Amino acid sequence: MNPVVRWFHQLGSPPYFDRFAARWAPWAHASAVLVMAWGLWGALFDVPADYQQGDSFRILYIHVPAAWMSLFVFGLMAFYAVIALVWRIKLCEILAMACAPIGAAFTVITLATGSIWGKPMWGTWWDWDPRLTTELVLLFLYLGVIGLYQAIDDRRAAARAAGLLAIVGVALLPVIRYSVVWWNSLHQGQTIRLFGESTMDASMVQPLLWMIVGTKLWFIGSLLMRARADNLLRESGKDWVRKAATENAR
Template sequence: MNPIVLWFHKLGSPPYFDAFAKRWAPWCHLLGFVLMAVGVYQGLFVVPADYQQSDSARILYIHVPAAWMSIGVYLGMAIYAAIAQIWRIKLCEVLAMACAPIGAGYTIVTLVTGSIWGKPMWGTWWSWDPRLTTELILLFMYFGVMGLYAAIEDRRQAARTAGFLAMVGVVLLPIIRYSVNWWDSLHQGQTVSVFGQSKLDDSMAAPLWWVVIGIHIWFGGSLLLRARADNLERESGKSWVAKSAGGAE
């Protein structure tokens, strides 16, 4: 068997995943924090102020990565849920449900920083702008997945039911992404592009990419920690769980 395929197969084992998450989550958090700190420092204190929005534009170093993660985490949650629905892989159920509270956190940060940014730009903290409104609906979708998962006692049935809701919610993602193109919007158009031409000056873009890379690595650590906790709860009573808990102490 291919070594990579074998590794993925072993990762589906609850004891193996527990050891993997326990080992790598702290390193993900450490590396992610360092990269985000570098990017935020440069964005706040090194790069010049925007020629139109002045220093208020510096909030983009938090707002933009959080906004990308709010959508990306939801997509990841839906993919895990789809794999769990089709192949009944328990670890994918765990990972899908672990995504929900993390993604909700990123969405809250997106909405809060967007409101702070919007006040000096638009003269109001909130507007029922298409981008803002669809982002708020995304937050409610995260809450719906979390609430449904918590409401059903059987963990596997709860994950499958909540996962189905997550899959249905995927239709919202392209609406959020292209809302500024499809409707008249206060929200500015796309400034930063991963593959195309960005409107952001190179000196301002570099710190942003540090934050983007860091926040993805940080997310990996958070996902491992939350999935590990859920995995231990599901497997409670088994001998390896007691050994893992003893090792943690």
């Protein structure tokens, strides 16, 4: 068997995943803190003030990575949910449901920082702008997935039901992504492109890239921690869990 394929098969084993998550989650979080600290330092002290927005634009370095993560995490959750529904892989159910609270947190950060940024720029904390409104709907979808998962006692049935909602909700992502293109709105158009030329000055991009990498690492650490906790809860009656608990207590 191909080594990569064998590793994925091993990762589907609850004891193996528990050891994997316990080992790598702290490293992911520690790396995230270092990378984001470097990005924030550059955003606050190296990047010049914007010629129109002054220093208020610096909230972009939190707002944009959080906004991108809010979409990325929901898409990943739906991806895991598809695998779980088609192939009945329990670990993918766990990973899908572990994505929801993390994605909801990123969405809250997006909405909060957007409102803070919007006050000096638009003169209001909130406007029913297409981008803001669809991002709020995304938060409600995250909360719907979390609520549905918690409302059903059978963990596997709950994960399948909540996963189906995530799959249906993924249709909202392109609407959020292209809302500033399809409708006239207060929200500024796309200034940063992963592919193609950005309209943002090159001197301002590097700290943003560090923040994007940092939020990805933080997500990986958080996903592993939440999935490990859910995995242990589901496997709580198994011998390997009792053995691991005994070893950790020593």
